[in-house]
Amino acid sequence: MSTLDVMNPVEPFLRTDRMPHIWCPGCGIGTTVNCFARALIESKIDLQSLALVSGIGCTGRVAGYVKLDSFHTTHGRAIPFATGLKLANPKLNVVIYSGDGDLSAIGGNHLIHAARRNIDLKVICVNNLIYAMTGGQTAPTTPGHAITSTSPYGACEPAFNLPHLVEAAGAVYVARWTTFHVKQLARSIGEAFQKKGFSFIEIISPCPTLYQRRNRLGDGLDTMKYYKEKSKVKHGAPTGEVGLTMTGEIIVGKFVDRDRPDYQSLVHAQMVESLGERYVEPSENVCSCG
Amino acid sequence: MAKGRVSIVVERCKACGFCVEFCPTKVLALSSAFNAKGYHPPHVVAPEKCSGCDLCGMYCPDFAIYGQRLPAQKETAPAAPLPEVTRES
Amino acid sequence: MKADPRGVLSGTHFIDGDHACCEGALAAGARFAAGYPITPSTEVVERFASRIPVVGGTFIQMEDELAASITLQGAVWGGAKAFTVTSGPGFSLMMEHIGYAAMTETPCVFVDVQRGGPSTGLPTLPAQADMMQARWGSHGDYEIIALCPNSPQECFDLTVKAFNFSEEFRLPVMLMMDEVVGHMTEKVVIPDADQIEVFPRRHTHKSADEYLPYATNGDGVPEMAHAGEGYRFHVTGLTHDERGYPNMTPQTQDKLVRRLQSKIHDAADRITLLEEQQLEGADVIVVSYGITSRVAQRAIEMARERGLRVGKLRLITCWPFPEQRIRELAATAKAFVVPELNLGQMVREVERAAGGKAKTILVPHAGGSVHRPEDILKAIVEASR
Numbered sequence A: 001m002s003t004l005d006v007m008n009p010v011e012p013f014l015r016t017d018r019m020p021h022i023w024c025p026g027c028g029i030g031t032t033v034n035c036f037a038r039a040l041i042e043s044k045i046d047l048q049s050l051a052l053v054s055g056i057g058c059t060g061r062v063a064g065y066v067k068l069d070s071f072h073t074t075h076g077r078a079i080p081f082a083t084g085l086k087l088a089n090p091k092l093n094v095v096i097y098s099g100d101g102d103l104s105a106i107g108g109n110h111l112i113h114a115a116r117r118n119i120d121l122k123v124i125c126v127n128n129l130i131y132a133m134t135g136g137q138t139a140p141t142t143p144g145h146a147i148t149s150t151s152p153y154g155a156c157e158p159a160f161n162l163p164h165l166v167e168a169a170g171a172v173y174v175a176r177w178t179t180f181h182v183k184q185l186a187r188s189i190g191e192a193f194q195k196k197g198f199s200f201i202e203i204i205s206p207c208p209t210l211y212q213r214r215n216r217l218g219d220g221l222d223t224m225k226y227y228k229e230k231s232k233v234k235h236g237a238p239t240g241e242v243g244l245t246m247t248g249e250i251i252v253g254k255f256v257d258r259d260r261p262d263y264q265s266l267v268h269a270q271m272v273e274s275l276g277e278r279y280v281e282p283s284e285n286v287c288s289c290g
Numbered sequence B: 001m002a003k004g005r006v007s008i009v010v011e012r013c014k015a016c017g018f019c020v021e022f023c024p025t026k027v028l029a030l031s032s033a034f035n036a037k038g039y040h041p042p043h044v045v046a047p048e049k050c051s052g053c054d055l056c057g058m059y060c061p062d063f064a065i066y067g068q069r070l071p072a073q074k075e076t077a078p079a080a081p082l083p084e085v086t087r088e089s
Numbered sequence C: 001m002k003a004d005p006r007g008v009l010s011g012t013h014f015i016d017g018d019h020a021c022c023e024g025a026l027a028a029g030a031r032f033a034a035g036y037p038i039t040p041s042t043e044v045v046e047r048f049a050s051r052i053p054v055v056g057g058t059f060i061q062m063e064d065e066l067a068a069s070i071t072l073q074g075a076v077w078g079g080a081k082a083f084t085v086t087s088g089p090g091f092s093l094m095m096e097h098i099g100y101a102a103m104t105e106t107p108c109v110f111v112d113v114q115r116g117g118p119s120t121g122l123p124t125l126p127a128q129a130d131m132m133q134a135r136w137g138s139h140g141d142y143e144i145i146a147l148c149p150n151s152p153q154e155c156f157d158l159t160v161k162a163f164n165f166s167e168e169f170r171l172p173v174m175l176m177m178d179e180v181v182g183h184m185t186e187k188v189v190i191p192d193a194d195q196i197e198v199f200p201r202r203h204t205h206k207s208a209d210e211y212l213p214y215a216t217n218g219d220g221v222p223e224m225a226h227a228g229e230g231y232r233f234h235v236t237g238l239t240h241d242e243r244g245y246p247n248m249t250p251q252t253q254d255k256l257v258r259r260l261q262s263k264i265h266d267a268a269d270r271i272t273l274l275e276e277q278q279l280e281g282a283d284v285i286v287v288s289y290g291i292t293s294r295v296a297q298r299a300i301e302m303a304r305e306r307g308l309r310v311g312k313l314r315l316i317t318c319w320p321f322p323e324q325r326i327r328e329l330a331a332t333a334k335a336f337v338v339p340e341l342n343l344g345q346m347v348r349e350v351e352r353a354a355g356g357k358a359k360t361i362l363v364p365h366a367g368g369s370v371h372r373p374e375d376i377l378k379a380i381v382e383a384s385r
Helices: A029-043 A059-065 A078-088 A100-106 A108-117 A162-169 A182-194 A208-214 A220-230 A263-278 B018-022 B055-059 C017-028 C042-055 C065-077 C088-093 C095-104 C131-136 C152-169 C179-183 C250-265 C291-305 C323-330 C346-354 C373-384
Strands: A050-054 A069-072 A093-099 A122-127 A173-178 A199-204 A231-233 A250-257 B004-009 B028-030 B042-044 B065-069 B085-087 C011-016 C030-035 C058-061 C081-086 C108-116 C122-126 C145-147 C172-178 C185-190 C234-236 C274-277 C284-288 C310-315 C317-319 C335-339 C359-363
Touching: A029 A059, A029 A122, A029 A182, A029 B055, A050 A059, A050 A078, A059 A069, A059 A093, A059 C234, A069 A078, A078 A093, A078 A100, A078 A108, A078 C030, A078 C058, A078 C065, A093 A100, A100 A108, A100 A122, A100 A162, A108 A162, A108 C065, A122 A162, A122 A182, A162 A173, A162 A199, A162 A250, A173 A182, A182 A199, A182 A250, A182 B055, A208 A220, A220 A231, A220 B018, A263 C042, B004 B042, B018 B028, B018 B055, B055 B065, C011 C017, C017 C030, C017 C042, C017 C081, C017 C108, C017 C152, C017 C172, C017 C179, C017 C185, C030 C042, C030 C065, C042 C058, C042 C081, C065 C081, C065 C088, C065 C095, C065 C108, C081 C088, C081 C152, C088 C095, C088 C108, C088 C131, C095 C172, C108 C152, C108 C179, C122 C179, C131 C145, C131 C172, C131 C317, C145 C152, C152 C172, C152 C179, C152 C185, C172 C179, C284 C291, C284 C373, C291 C310, C291 C335, C291 C373, C310 C323, C323 C335, C323 C346, C335 C346, C335 C373, C346 C359, C359 C373
Parallel strands: A050 A069, A050 A093, A069 C234, A093 A122, A122 A199, A173 A199, A231 A250, B004 B085, C030 C058, C030 C081, C081 C108, C108 C172, C145 C172, C284 C310, C284 C335, C335 C359
Antiparallel strands: A173 A250, B004 B065, B028 B042, C011 C185, C108 C122, C145 C317, C274 C310
16 A cells, blocks of 8 residues: 555655644634645645744644744734744745734734835735634624624624735735635735735635634634635735625735835845945844853 | 545545535545544545545545545556545544 | 853943943843943943944844844744843833743843833933833743843943853843943943853754754753744743644643743742842841942941931842842841832832741832932931830
């Protein structure tokens, strides 16, 4: 049987000593991890140079399950932590893997500033439209009328349109897929790795236990079928028009792919202009070790 | 003649149904067997239709299934369907 | 190990405490700072911003203190020695991340140039009212080390020391300055680089297969690795085991949190730096720190001129608190006089450690200026009765 005992391609990327993971049946986070692993394989990226940073929440737990240099940081602060990592060691490929609440609510300020600066970071934002880990509270992405534990009569705040937000803030690569679009998602993640600057990939994902269940939207499979049926691929769609509703159309695709100088290039150019020969590159930030 | 083959890690499965639904050639169905957690894991019902595309693997949120392409067979080789391989964990 | 000469501005300078602190950081090997402007600390990072591009490193002004306090930690895990500076309101914002540094054992330095509080308070005027916050400000059981300079020279020296302690014990170290020490200009002598001892990053020599991020032997301090070196380690703020994996059980919690505490308690002798003056046979001992110790010195001299037997105990290290020393002195002294620029913070520790064996008299000051020597003298005289 030995010729047939090929491993699951995702297996080398997992801390198998920590399986099974904590995600619910029908949750899409594991699916996104497969796509991430696929993108890593296909882009042939040096795993030693990869660092993964996450915040708090269900998606935040990804950091604990991947066999990479990984950091499970504080709620909302994965992006500034990642900024520090990247600036101290520019050779690192730094990925932020976190959820919609972590990145756009408590982390919102850092999200927009990192996009503004165009720091070379790749953000994978799993958007399940809710705060799942804490039991299903309203998130800035929760669509109107949705029932959550803190909006028991229906959410009534306008929801964030994350692609629109990050594009406006300055991101150079913005894409959205759902957990149904596994191939396209893997491809987008791969493209983000080739991109220099702030990349943001939103992945709409089921939270069957809380979001779908409380809103009588079925289970994970029902949600995946909804994604398949109601998604429309519109590459280059104006991000102002890709807002989400509870049961409506989901516009997916690669919305933004542009070039702007990334933060470190800007710093370099400025310093060289101002200081000329006196400027010392920060590449040797590594401190002396005992 | 199957071009691919599926491997299932039975004990990881939580019976979400993604693999069954999204297999392009409908190779899988949820079995009536139980794993230790009480879920019905999938099993292969149409092995000859498996292309080894590994969409099941990409969809599976529990890393409990994956497909692989088989090396191309000579034309004279017997066309016996290959059994699925299941592992405990 | 000796300091890297590229960061050492050797020579005799006439600079203020904030500037001296920046030079201390550079001398200690800091090559990364993340900051956010807040009076009266801003000059530290302003100087760093202008010095670091010619030394070789990074300064980034972040969008808030929440970001600054975690960005520096990312830089540490990326291989740099890093710090941030702030004052009261920013210090409050940084508390969660001070706890994260303590929990993940991230070596780093937080400088708090204290000002009047609470809230916005007195941005340009001194206080020493963050002392308890430095120790207890974040949630949960954890230890920090806090050092209190009383001169621009000490702002240099103790910043170097702060970095050294942070690397030796793998924890966040607080440098508790105050607005007067920060903005006071005095002579600061920066030695040659080969005269400055620097504690190197405790990097593991183990291979990736053998290395466990939070395993310790002996002194309770684990060895570190940096991202990008192939160790593929995991760091989390969740209660974790030696592998760094979340392990949320009471047993793991007990083991971890007690170790975070004991790695400092067991080394307290080395960490508690004190300045002692005429404690032998003293009736009254003035316990002070930071700028107040400068005023107290004058008051003590005035008291001695009147024939009173007054000793001086200056807390250079405020945390861990030198309770053993206080306990010893309480056995022979009549009273401790504790002047501080607050309404009673370190005095509580003095009183607690004295255990009723000697009186403890607070000389409070709500902040905004420093004590008058006469106020401290009055307390010394009364304590001597």
